[in-house]
């Protein structure tokens with residue numbers, strides 16, 4: 001068990017290094033001189049010389065990688081071409097907003113999807129099951145950026161009950177969860193982002209519940225005279241670990257996958273940051289943001305994997 | 319026991335058996351699909367969508383590039399514009415039909431290429447095992463460590479927009495999962511005795527993979543890649559929506575969504591149309607894939 | 619190899635003395651010599667998944683197989699029988715040891731290539747379920763080997779259909795079928811046909827009949843006998859069923875934990891077993907005669923772990939004659955290279971070995987240890 005945990009932790013290191021190599025390579029797959037990708041067009045000769053030296057652009061690429069890695073590990077992600085600010089400044093501010101959005105979306109998804117999946121799995125094969133399965137298919141098939149636009153059309157344009165963009169009144173860039181004026185800005189992006197997890201968590205729950213109900217010992221419980229309510233509690237308890245694991249994975253996924261939704265609602269998170277970086281071809285910001293988001297994804301997977309093996313040691317996933 | 323006597327011809331007595339209909343695995347799958355009306359229906363819709371994209375030049379009532387300042391953002395059914403016009407006064411219906419060509423190509427091609435590349439890598443890794451497997455699978459794990467949309471955005475964001483870059487980045491997104499599926503299926507099959515028996519005849523690696531492995535792993539690989547088509551269509555139009563895939567003035571569903579977005583206050587219904595096309599296509603591919611999975615799930 | 623013929627009623631799979639054109643050495647040259655074959659499987663574990671030990675699946679096995687004979691191989695489950703079979707076929711590469719096929723060293727530059735050896739020696743696999751490709755008509759499964767060695771589609775198909783007839787399956791009915799449409803016995807017939815399609819000299823039968831019903835088993839054994847005569851084959855017959863091995867074999871090899879403990883002519887082994895393990899094995903098989911049934915099982919407990927086998931003689935943990943010397947020294951198998959010799963790896967049969975019951979001369983007969991009922995015999 002301990003050996004497994006250690007092995008899993010050790011195994012995450014080469015993955016993390018691989019991820020950093022991919023992120024490092026982004027600057028090199030960009031067309032043109034990598035140096036130009038990192039500097040504004042009007043950079044002075046002085047700045048160019050300085051950056052050239054700092055990143056070792058005269059040295060072989062592997063050396064450049066290690067110089068870059070050293071900087072990244074000390075929290076230096078370079079400077080934004082567009083704003084000139086340190087990438088970390090903008091990045092960590094945006095990160096908080098994305099965590100808020102992704103966590104909210106996963107919560108919404110979980111509460112809806114678990115109930116739907118439970119009901120569907122409990123009546124598997126019946127008409128309710130069919131409807132729920134259909135909803136789940138729509139959840140994973142719907143382009144969520146389109147759903148965002150539709151919601152804006154309905155709630156902001158036609159009904160005018162919710163704000164279309166931003167995260168607070170009058171372009172506020174702070175967020176207060178407990179204040180309705182702020183919170184209502186979160187509603188639409190949150191619901192939009194929750195569509196894919198709704199589809200996936202519903203499917204997982206449905207499958208888990210149907211499988212548990214299929215096992216022999218449920219028959220035994222029934223024979224023992226347990227009420228349906230007690231059996232339901234038993235089913236919920238047993239399917240929960242698996243569903244929570246999927247929910248955790250979805251959180252990691254949304255952290256990196258919220259770019260479209262954030263763009264539509266101009267929600268100032270990492271996705272919005274990325275979108276701006278793409279439009280302005282701001283490679284330092286692009287690189288730093290992607291690195292951090294991918295690392296969060298790796299870490300989430302790792303934590304869930306470990307938690308799962310601790311709950312059920314039989315599951316030693318490769 | 320020692321005095322069982324039997325002449326060679328006895329031992330070689332030809333066994334007869336009742337004549338049964340012999341059906342191969344794939345015939346079986348086809349048979350099951352033929353009676354799965356839901357899948358057949360959605361499959362027909364997919365074919366219709368594909369056909370309408372292929373024959374867009376014949377079907378489109380107008381020139382999809384022809385803009386007109388006076389006809390900007392007209393509602394559904396305005397004059398001859400059955401689905402209205404966009405922000406430059408171009409016919410939405412024609413652009414939708416032409417847009418299908420690019421959107422579907424961008425959705426399907428990456429999965430196709432990734433199935434071939436990733437599938438091959440996975441089969442090789444699974445069959446050879448050992449160090450080759452380690453090398454390939456660890457590389458795959460690295461790309462697996464990115465959420466798919468993030469990887470697509472990262473690569474095409476760094477390389478710059480354009481259809482080719484978009485497709486390239488999507489291909490890279492789908493290679494790792496397909497490689498994994500192929501690897502898992504192959505390493506299960508390669509330990510079965512019939513593969514050993516094939517090796518015992520002196521057959522080479524390539525022949526064994528072609529004759530004995532492929533037939534047994536193709537099913538799971540195809541099911542998986544068919545389920546990726548819908549994801550790919552969503553990602554592709556997502557990239558175009560971000561300005562990373564198709565560039566104006568080319569018609570593309572994702573890009574149309576983006577440009578029409580500015581008009582939601584003027585003509586909300588028209589703005590939603592490209593999304594409906596993406597949604598329907600994606601749902602149909604998903605359900606067809608589910609049907610295929612069910613049909614192929616026969617243990618022989 | 620007619621020597622055994624005289625000594626007993628002809629075994630159904632017994633020697634056929636017909637000259638084969640493909641013989642390289644003379645009749646007396648063994649078909650197969652295995653010398654000190656060894657295969658240890660690494661077991662990984664720990665944080666880094668490094669090898670932390672080895673399963674000594676086959677640990678220095680030597681024996682000969684004469685032309686035209688049937689060598690039976692017996693031993694408990696997990697003693698390394700299948701591993702030995704795979705080593706003979708070079709399906710797994712031995713860690714050490716050599717294999718000589720009709721005078722030619724296998725896999726060496728001046729000898730027989732592995733590919734050529736695999737044409738001359740074929741194997742029928744233990745698990746008839748997974749040994750046929752589920753996505754392939756059985757006809758194609760059989761003809762595949764032929765095509766690998768350069769036959770045309772039509773030739774290969776003809777050969778497959780002919781063999782199907784030979785193993786008792788109507789090619790028109792069965793040829794196009796898939797494995798799941800066949801019964802266990804039919805599948806095993808297909809497996810046999812596949813092994814024969816390359817016209818091999820030697821066929822290794824790994825538990826070829828073990829999974830079958832008794833009546834089907836008898837049919838397949840008869841088929842094997844017929845095929846042996848018809849194609850002039852040599853068999854290595856692996857089984858854990860002592861009755862079947864006695865029925866089919868000319869000579870018998872007994873394995874215990876990856877080692878050969880006894881080898882000799884079938885009647886010798888069954889009537890005068892030397893090694894305490896062989897005696898226990900024979901005693902433990904169910905006798906048809908209730909009076910012969912023994913009260914307490916002579917072989918108690920599971921075999922020890924092949925990862926850390928006991929020092930000295932591997933059987934000592936279950937041997938009632940074990941003494942000090944058995945703990946210190948691993949007894950060696952005597953002169954295994956002589957075809958008809960009955961030899962065993964036990965200190966009781968080595969003169970002056972230090973065992974209190976050691977025989978006085980090398981050719982000494984079994985000490986017939988008291989208490990070991992000689993049950994069995996059919």
Ligand SMILES: Nc1ncnc2c1ncn2[C@@H]1O[C@H](COP(=O)(O)OP(=O)(O)OP(=O)(O)O)[C@@H](O)[C@H]1O
Pocket residue numbers: 659660673674675693694695696697698699700701702744858924
């Ligand atoms: N590929 C392998 N890797 C590791 N250990 C193995 C491998 N193959 C076999 N072993 C081990 O080697 C030993 C011998 O296995 P083998 O299959 O040869 O036994 P067997 O005599 O054929 O048994 P059975 O009668 O059950 O078929 C067993 O302990 C087995 O666990």
Ligand code: SF4
Pocket residue numbers: 893894895931932933934935937938939940941944949963964965966
């Ligand atoms: S060597 Fe010793 S322990 Fe081994 S079988 Fe002979 S008497 Fe028993």
Ligand SMILES: [Mg+2]
Pocket residue numbers: 699700701744824825
């Ligand atoms: Mg075996």
